[in-house]
Amino acid sequence: MIVGILKEIKVEENRVSMTPAGVEVMTQHGHTILVEKSAGAASGFTDEMYLEAGAEIADTPQEIFSKSEMVMHVKEPQKSEYDLMRPGQIMFTYLHLAANQVLTEAMIRSGSVCIAYETIQKADGSLPLLTPMSEVAGRMAIQQGAKFLEMSKGGQGILLGGVPGVDPGNVLILGGGVVGTNAAKMACGLGARVVLLDTSLDRLRYLSDVMPKNCFLLMSSPATIRDRIQAADVVVGAVLIPGAKAPSLVTRDMLASMKPGAVMVDVAIDQGGCFETSRPTTHGDPTYIEEGVVHYCVANMPGGVAKTSTLALTNATLPYALEIASMGWEAAVRENPEIRLGANVVSGKITYKGVAEAFDMEY
Ligand code: NAD
Numbered sequence: 001m002i003v004g005i006l007k008e009i010k011v012e013e014n015r016v017s018m019t020p021a022g023v024e025v026m027t028q029h030g031h032t033i034l035v036e037k038s039a040g041a042a043s044g045f046t047d048e049m050y051l052e053a054g055a056e057i058a059d060t061p062q063e064i065f066s067k068s069e070m071v072m073h074v075k076e077p078q079k080s081e082y083d084l085m086r087p088g089q090i091m092f093t094y095l096h097l098a099a100n101q102v103l104t105e106a107m108i109r110s111g112s113v114c115i116a117y118e119t120i121q122k123a124d125g126s127l128p129l130l131t132p133m134s135e136v137a138g139r140m141a142i143q144q145g146a147k148f149l150e151m152s153k154g155g156q157g158i159l160l161g162g163v164p165g166v167d168p169g170n171v172l173i174l175g176g177g178v179v180g181t182n183a184a185k186m187a188c189g190l191g192a193r194v195v196l197l198d199t200s201l202d203r204l205r206y207l208s209d210v211m212p213k214n215c216f217l218l219m220s221s222p223a224t225i226r227d228r229i230q231a232a233d234v235v236v237g238a239v240l241i242p243g244a245k246a247p248s249l250v251t252r253d254m255l256a257s258m259k260p261g262a263v264m265v266d267v268a269i270d271q272g273g274c275f276e277t278s279r280p281t282t283h284g285d286p287t288y289i290e291e292g293v294v295h296y297c298v299a300n301m302p303g304g305v306a307k308t309s310t311l312a313l314t315n316a317t318l319p320y321a322l323e324i325a326s327m328g329w330e331a332a333v334r335e336n337p338e339i340r341l342g343a344n345v346v347s348g349k350i351t352y353k354g355v356a357e358a359f360d361m362e363y
Contacts (some may be wrong), residue, residue: 001325002032004068006061007039009181010075014042014306015313017072017093023316025029025225027054031325032070034058043310065089070325073337074313076103087111087347088201090329092321094118097344098358100154105268105347113329118351120320120342128338129320131178132312138182138238142190143169144296145234148263148287154294156261158187158233159190168192170231174220174274175238179267181211183236188212195228237266237274245272252276252291260292269297270292 003026005018016039023033033055037047041245047057058064064071064130065084073093077085085091088111095116097104117129141360142160149155149169156219162168171187173180176198188211196211197220204217208321211217218224229235235258239246246268255277266278273279277290280299287296302309320339324332333340344352350360357363 001069001328002034002067003321003325004058004064004071005033005035005039005055006064006071006073006081007036008042008074009061009078009080009191012300012303015074015310016040016043016045017074017317018316018321019043019310019314020045020049020055021316022321023050023053023055025318025345026322026325029322029326031322032056033312034064036061036064036265040310043306043348045310054337070321070329072317072321073085076100077106079106082106082110083177085112088113090115090324092117092317092324095344097352097355104345104350104355104361108350111348112345113343113347114345115324115329115333115339115342115343116352117317117342119354120338122338128317129313132316133302133309134178135182136305136309137267138179138236138314139186140301140305140360141179141183141236141238141267142171142186142234144286144298144301145187145236145263145265146190148294148296149233149261151261154261154287154289155263156233156259160187160234169233171195171234172225172228172232173197173236173238174225175240175268176207176217177238177240179209179240180238181235183267184211184215187234188214195232197228198226199259213277220249222249226254226257226331230259233259233262235262235264235275237264237268237278239268239274240271246274248274248276250277251274255291255293258291258293261294263294263296266297267301267331270299273297 035050037053070090078208146160149158151157160169171192171194173196194215199220266273268274278297281297283304350356
């Protein structure tokens with residue numbers, strides 16, 4: 001199959017959907033890979049590296065769309081690309097269609113086969129193409145929290161790990177899923193005193209077996225959050241209620257009881273945020289201060305560490321890309337239930353219930 005790798009054009013998106021190592025694997029399996037000129041540059045991959053791995057370089061997105069049977073992106077197609085998609089062409093990328101009616105209608109009109117990274121799902125309910133980005137965001141949350149605790153960044157001037165003779169910082173993490181657990185690991189590794197809250201007793205039991213001794217696990221409730229937030233130097237928002245807007249767990253009133261210069265990192269901002277005072281920010285201007293507390297609410301955190309994120313994402317997408325390219329989309333969807341759940345729009349028809357329901361459209 002001819003597979004096209006586009007250069008990302010969404011603002012602040014520096015990832016690329018296939019690495020040279022991935023190209024080598026795909027070409028070994030007999031596929032032809034077209035990579036748009038400088039597609040990997042922001043992730044540290046030059047055109048020469050792609051050529052050495054066996055790719056061909058295309059000068060324009062038009063060339064990618066006109067020659068490829070499958071087109072891979074990281075982010076959803078942008079408006080300038082809507083009319084370039086062709087009937088029967090496979091689009092394999094993050095789509096998040098339920099949040100974007102204009103895009104959904106464009107995908108329907110295109111007649112393409114839209115397989116979304118985010119709805120590919122394993123039998124145990126896990127989302128293998130979302131997990132790596134949650135791992136990145138969780139780990140990055142502590143790095144950002146530590147950075148913005150520095151005085152020059154508006155923080156209170158606390159070193160999270162402390163030093164001998166001086167207390168470490170306190171980290172409060174709301175949600176013990178993929179993001180929260182990865183944040184807790186990083187904070188524990190730095191030597192902070194970590195409190196992690198979740199509403200699932202099973203999850204708390206599991207985490208109590210695997211987390212280090214400086215991670216304290218508590219049942220999440222408004223009372224516990226109100227109590228623990230007073231001592232927190234960094235608060236990480238990492239909750240998810242599938243299919244729903246994030247709950248507002250930290251109210252504006254609670255901020256008044258916090259230390260001035262504490263840092264709140266709302267990773268759940270892409271689902272609306274779990275602090276009442278959160279609003280989306282960008283890598284270019286990541287923080288603002290409300291009630292004396294620094295807020296970091298970047299909706300696309302993995303884009304800030306594009307090299308790590310590209311490698312983590314492509315580790316997860318490559319086996320699926322290879323399967324779709326080798327079998328063709330019809331056989332891949334028929335034989336692999338994980339890929340079947342990824343199919344959101346096929347040849348002008350919505351094939352994913354959540355998308356149809358979001359816009360009251362036929363399914
Ligand atoms: P997950 O499903 O693995 O974990 C969510 C956890 O929240 C679950 O363990 C659940 O029990 C817990 N939870 C639900 N309600 C709670 C409450 N009231 N108090 C405490 N815990 C509660 O999800 P995840 O992969 O860890 O993702 C977490 C959030 O981070 C999601 O909103 C996701 O979209 C977001 N995210 C954002 C970025 C970014 O760049 N900003 C990147 C990746 C993920």
